[in-house]
Amino acid sequence: MTLFPSILSKTTVTLVGILLVSAAFAGNGGRPTGASTRTLDATESAGIVIMREEEKLARDVYQLLYTQWGQPIFSNIAASEQQHMDAVGTLISRYKLPDPASHTATGVFVDAELQTMFNALMSQGQSSLQAALQVGATIEDLDIKDLNERIAQTDNPDVKLVYSNLLKGSRNHLRAFVSQLATLGVTYVPQYITQAEFDAIVNSPQERGSV
Numbered sequence: 001m002t003l004f005p006s007i008l009s010k011t012t013v014t015l016v017g018i019l020l021v022s023a024a025f026a027g028n029g030g031r032p033t034g035a036s037t038r039t040l041d042a043t044e045s046a047g048i049v050i051m052r053e054e055e056k057l058a059r060d061v062y063q064l065l066y067t068q069w070g071q072p073i074f075s076n077i078a079a080s081e082q083q084h085m086d087a088v089g090t091l092i093s094r095y096k097l098p099d100p101a102s103h104t105a106t107g108v109f110v111d112a113e114l115q116t117m118f119n120a121l122m123s124q125g126q127s128s129l130q131a132a133l134q135v136g137a138t139i140e141d142l143d144i145k146d147l148n149e150r151i152a153q154t155d156n157p158d159v160k161l162v163y164s165n166l167l168k169g170s171r172n173h174l175r176a177f178v179s180q181l182a183t184l185g186v187t188y189v190p191q192y193i194t195q196a197e198f199d200a201i202v203n204s205p206q207e208r209g210s211v
Contacts, residue, residue, distance in 0.1 A: 040095055044159060047150045048091050049100060053114050054146060055084040055166070056101045058139050061118065063106065065125050065132045073180055077136070077173050084169060087162050094158070133181050137188045140174035144201075145192040168207045178202050 040048070059081035066074035085101065092099050100110040107122070109115040125135040147167040151160055178188050190198040 040097075040154075040156065040159075044154045044156060045095065045097055047153055048088060048095070048159065049097055050111065050114075051146070051150060051163075051166075052085065052088045052092060053100045053109055053111050054143065055081055055088055056104075057109065057114050057118050057121075058143065059085060060106045061121050061125065061135065061139060064122060065135070068126055069129050069132055071129065071132075071180075073176060074132070074136070077176065080169060080173070084166050087166060091159060091162055130181070130184055130186055133177055133184070134186070134188065137174060137177040137181065138191060140170045140177060141190050141192045141198070143170040144174065144197075148193075171201050172206050174198075175202055175206060 059078050062074045062078035062081060065071075066078060089099065089101075091097070104110065107118060109118060121135050121139070125132040144167060147163050147170060151163045151167070154160060154163075181188050189195075193201075
């Protein structure tokens with residue numbers, strides 16, 4: 001990860017995803033229904049652990065930016081990011097992985113790179129409301145890139161389900177931040193996904209339902 005030089009429908013999407021994953025884990029000795037029993041490889045396991053903290057980073061930044069600026073977009077999306085964390089937490093519990101976010105305070109991260117990124121994001125986001133909205137767009141931009149990579153790295157159905165629902169939510173978040181910036185006359189330029197992917201996202205409507 002390189003340090004960078006409507007919301008209600010999003011929450012519904014993520015909640016549906018969590019319910020689907022929970023249902024998939026029910027019965028059959030705790031194994032996903034219809035899925036063969038297997039262990040995760042090192043790449044899949046590491047991806048789940050880092051995504052848990054990456055979603056925590058988003059939640060923590062948005063909570064603190066809401067305290068700073070009082071804009072509902074930050075509190076609404078922070079609540080959705082908590083649902084993201086919970087969804088990844090389901091995978092951590094399912095596969096008995098170490099949870100880096102189980103006892104860490106707001107703004108504290110096990111991963112040193114995420115800690116550095118959090119510090120930089122907060123420094124930028126506290127300088128102005130416009131900068132805070134740009135921070136939000138940047139976080140979602142990066143999240144989309146990382147989730148696309150994680151999806152490509154796994155063939156596990158329940159992991160793909162969680163990541164796909166998080167990806168849908170992140171696209172909705174990006175649309176929201178870009179829209180808010182546009183009202184200020186600011187055009188966000190993507191830093192992590194391609195311009196073509198960015199254009200396709202922001203020029204399409206909010207996504208609903210489950211994957």
